Structures are given as C-alpha cells and as structure tokens.
C-alpha cells in the first residue's frame with residue numbers, strides 16, 4: 015500500500031542519514047521524528063530539535079530517555095527561525111512537521127515567515143545528498159498560507175543544485191498532509 019506522508023517522510027530520512035551525521039528536527043512536538051533521527055545518527059551523531067512549547071520539550075525528553083537516545087540530542091526551547099545562531103552545519107537531514115501540536119493548543123501553529131527563515135538557514139548548511147523534508151498540514155486557519163509559501167519556496171529552487179519532490183494523495187477528503195523533499199545534488203550540473 016502507498017505510504018502516508020508521515021511514513022514516507024521516515025523512509026526518505028532512513029535512505030540518507032548515517033551514523034555520526036547531523037540532523038535537525040525543526041518542529042519537535044511529541045518527539046516522534048526526533049526519536050527516529052536520534053536512532054539513525056546514533057551516539058556519534060547529533061540532532062538539534064526545536065520547539066517553542068515547553069510541553070513539547072518535556073514529552074520529547076521523556077521519549078528519548080526511555081529509548082536511551084537523549085545523549086545525542088540537543089533539545090532547544092526556541093523557534094526554528096533561530097537555527098542560524100545554533101547549528102553550524104553541515105546538516106545531512108532535516109524535517110519539519112508544520113501545523114499545530116496534536117492534542118495541544120491548536121492556536122500555536124508554525125508560520126510562513128519563520129518557516130521560511132529556518133528553511134533558508136538550512137539550505138546553506140545542507141550537505142551534498144542531504145535532504146530537507148516538510149510535511150504540511152494545512153486544514154487549520156493559517157495552514158493554506160503556509161502551504162503556499164512552502165510550495166513557492168520549493169518550486170523556485172534551481173534544478174542544477176536541488177531535486178525537489180512533492181507527494182500527496184489527491185483523492186482524499188479532509189486535506190491530507192502534503193510532503194515536500196528538497197535534496198541537494200551531489201555536484202552542480204546542467205544535466206536535465
């Protein structure tokens with residue numbers, strides 16, 4: 015069966031992330047993605063995980079401690095728009111799950127401007143063959159505007175330097191999430 019956007023995001027991360035590398039979870043939430051990144055980079059790698067809600071940091075810390083994955087993760091109680099001050103790079107994989115925290119305050123959402131600031135910072139730090147994945151939930155107020163921003167950001171990236179994918183189910187009700195994956199090419203090339 016075709017994978018959901020969430021499941022496919024994990025496949026895309028598993029394909030590229032190796033032990034010892036650096037990864038970013040730009041929207042930690044309950045820590046499901048942070049856990050995957052931490053297990054893939056292992057004890058010799060590092061994960062920078064961001065969230066603006068204390069609740070997210072507590073949930074993620076608990077999850078990582080239970081799995082003995084806390085050592086390789088920096089839990090950062092700041093917006094991902096501050097990424098440039100914290101992560102020097104190179105970054106081999108990053109993930110955003112845009113929207114609000116499931117079972118949390120639905121008024122606290124990711125926003126187009128701050129998402130774009132974080133994306134720009136990540137792009138300059140992305141290693142060759144590295145991937146940035148965005149899973150956009152857009153059924154809530156403000157979600158459509160963010161989806162539009164992310165889509166146009168991804169679409170204008172030069173094909174000489176990046177492969178960009180979108181993945182969505184186009185016959186489903188209730189605005190299923192749309193996944194974008196930005197992959198830095200190994201070498202600049204003019205090949206189609």
Ligand SMILES: C[S@@+](CC[C@H](N)C(=O)[O-])C[C@H]1O[C@@H](n2cnc3c(N)ncnc32)[C@H](O)[C@@H]1O
Pocket residue numbers: 040041042043044045046047048064065066067070092093094095111112113114115116122123124125128
């Ligand atoms: C859809 S949830 C993430 C779910 C998460 N990936 C998981 O595994 O549970 C979106 C999260 O983004 C967080 N968020 C909102 N604005 C943010 C920002 N500027 N920087 C970092 N996180 C932010 C919210 O607090 C929320 O926890």
